[in-house]
């Protein structure tokens with residue numbers, strides 16, 4: 381590698397390290413190849429999912445008690461993402477704000493039913509292509525979701541491990557992470573989400 385190329389790589393690494401602290405996971409080059417599972421039982425996938433852990437994402441910065449609720453919507457799936465902004469005040473979490481956003485998920489290619497395209501209010505990160513890959517789910521305990529977009533020579537990654545049981549790690553978490561890792565995803569970027577003491581929940 382010549383000197384200019386080396387400097388460029390160092391520069392990009394420095395920027396991406398900086399940016400990752402500001403709530404985004406950047407990779408160099410192409411997106412990791414995370415393959416979606418080959419089937420999807422839509423009806424079984426619907427309902428409420430709780431974020432057990434996620435990659436830092438600007439659009440979710442500071443949110444906990446986060447849920448994704450999927451519903452029947454003709455050929456599509458309705459999406460409601462919700463969460464709270466809380467601060468720790470003398471050891472008690474105080475809700476500053478409740479946040480909720482509605483969207484729609486479609487399955488652009490029925491031969492790849494676990495590759496969804498999720499959009500919110502016309503805003504589509506995936507440029508009309510799948511942006512929500514269900515890598516694995518057993519429907520009743522966990523779902524592993526991955527999303528990645530490429531820009532020039534970097535990629536921006538989002539990953540979620542969702543559970544049906546709020547705040548409880550899936551028993552096979554190690555396998556879920558090592559499978560993501562095998563696909564080239566840096567699972568050290570995961571942050572566990574606080575799902576305790578959430579408003580409106582027992």
Ligand SMILES: *[C@@H]1O[C@H](CO)[C@@H](O)[C@H](O)[C@H]1NC(C)=O
Pocket residue numbers: 515516552555556559
């Ligand atoms: C993990 O990967 C292995 C090998 O590809 C696969 O057989 C297994 O089903 C995966 N496990 C889960 C829970 O996704």
